[in-house]
Amino acid sequence: MNSSVQLYNLQERYADAFAKTFTIVFLAVIIISINGVFVYIFFRSSIFYNDPRYILYIHLVINDMLMVCLSVTLFVMSFAWQNVPFPFCVTLLIVAATAHKNTPLTLAGMAVERYIAICKPLHHHQICTCVRRTNILISLIWGVGVIPGLNDLIVIVIVRPLSVFKTVALCSSATLYNTPYHAELSKFTLGLYTSVVWVILVFTYCQVLIAARRASADKSSAKKAQSTILLHGAQLLLCMLSYITPVLDKIFLPLVTDQQKKISFFNYLLTNIVPRLLTPLIYGVRDKHFYNHMKGFYLCKLPFVKVESSKQ
Numbered sequence: 468m469n470s471s472v473q474l475y476n477l478q479e480r481y482a483d484a485f486a487k488t489f490t491i492v493f494l495a496v497i498i499i500s501i502n503g504v505f506v507y508i509f510f511r512s513s514i515f516y517n518d519p520r521y522i523l524y525i526h527l528v529i530n531d532m533l534m535v536c537l538s539v540t541l542f543v544m545s546f547a548w549q550n551v552p553f554p555f556c557v558t559l560l561i562v563a564a565t566a567h568k569n570t571p572l573t574l575a576g577m578a579v580e581r582y583i584a585i586c587k588p589l590h591h592h593q594i595c596t597c598v599r600r601t602n603i604l605i606s607l608i609w610g611v612g613v614i615p616g617l618n619d620l621i622v623i624v625i626v627r628p629l630s631v632f633k634t635v636a637l638c639s640s641a642t643l644y645n646t647p648y649h650a651e652l653s654k655f656t657l658g659l660y661t662s663v664v665w666v667i668l669v670f671t672y673c674q675v676l677i678a679a680r681r682a683s684a685d686k687s688s689a690k691k692a693q694s695t696i697l698l699h700g701a702q703l704l705l706c707m708l709s710y711i712t713p714v715l716d717k718i719f720l721p722l723v724t725d726q727q728k729k730i731s732f733f734n735y736l737l738t739n740i741v742p743r744l745l746t747p748l749i750y751g752v753r754d755k756h757f758y759n760h761m762k763g764f765y766l767c768k769l770p771f772v773k774v775e776s777s778k779q
Contacts, residue, residue: 483728484546487542487546487732488542488543488546490736491539491542491543491736491740492539492543494736494740494744495535495536495539495740497744498532498535498740498743498744499532499535499536501744501748502528502529502531502532503532504761505525505528505757505761506525506529506532508760508761509521509525509528511760512760514756515756515757516598519580519597519598519600519601520577520580520581521756522598522601522602522605523573523576523577523580523601523604524577524754526569526573526605526608527570527573527574527577530566530569530570530573531566531570531743532743533562533566534563534566534570534743535740535743537559537562538563538739538740539740540559541559541560541563541638542735544638545638545639548638549637550635550636550637551635551636551638552635553631553632553633553634553635553636553643554632555638556636556638556643557620557623557643559638560616560619560638560640560643561613561616561617561619561620564612564615564616564619564640565609565612565613565616566612567612568611568612568613568615569608569609569612571660571661571664572608572611572612572664573605573608574664574668575663575664575668576604576608578667578668578671578672579667581671581675582670582671582674582675585674585675585678586674586675586678614656615653615656615660618652618656619640619644619649619652622644622646622648622649622652623643623644626646626648672697698749698753701749
């Protein structure tokens with residue numbers, strides 16, 4: 468009787484792990500496929516890869532693809548490979564953390580570009596139309612984004628013996644970065660990054676709003692820039708959902724003790740995976756050039772659409 472209960476529990480655990488893994492991998496494939504279409508369209512036309520605004524946008528899309536890929540890899544590894552070499556795990560966590568920080572930083576850069584285009588139009592051509600400067604900005608974003616991950620690594624080197632790099636562990640930030648120093652450092656960097664990005668977004672939006680009210684001729688472009696920066700704010704809110712996962716767990720888990728794992732998994736999907744699908748669509752489909760190119764792409768690729776269009 469005892470052995471049959473254990474066997475049933477083991478089967479149930481494996482079935483649960485398979486269902487979660489299938490769900491998250493399926494969503495990841497959808498997100499990466501949709502974002503891949505945007506990347507393909509971007510590199511097809513010189514309209515996009517010679518325009519710094521679109522370069523920043525596609526950097527956001529590629530960064531989200533990388534983040535989803537790493538997040539799903541770490542999730543699957545938690546079931547399939549629980550004894551990961553410490554150096555390899557730290558490397559994955561640093562790259563994943565950097566991709567996570569890159570999203571709000573890129574949104575801030577895109578907001579500043581719109582601010583310069585509307586409020587400083589004479590300087591826009593000098594500052595924001597150079598592809599080389601855009602590439603430097605992207606390098607700077609990665610340089611700033613990697614700092615928190617490197618700080619976590621430095622804390623490990625200081626607090627723990629170097630022999631820890633020869634060990635194996637379950638690859639998760641909660642397992643590796645479990646010292647009080649890491650907790651305080653995480654709070655500080657989270658507060659600093661989000662505060663700076665929100666200050667930039669609020670400042671640029673207010674300045675564009677003032678410019679839109681003062682403008683007598685080109686009010687439409689100013690209004691569009693306002694909407695764009697508001698969308699950046701919405702995107703940032705979606706990205707910041709991942710920060711409230713522990714808070715949601717603390718609120719809901721005590722209420723439903725028998726469904727804790729399912730609630731945690733649902734929170735993970737809602738705050739970490741789904742926003743990566745919405746953010747590129749919000750901006751990409753709204754853009755007239757991207758929309759027209761996507762429409763042309765699907766008209767060329769889908770045979771039944773060709774048939775319907777030819778009949779019309």
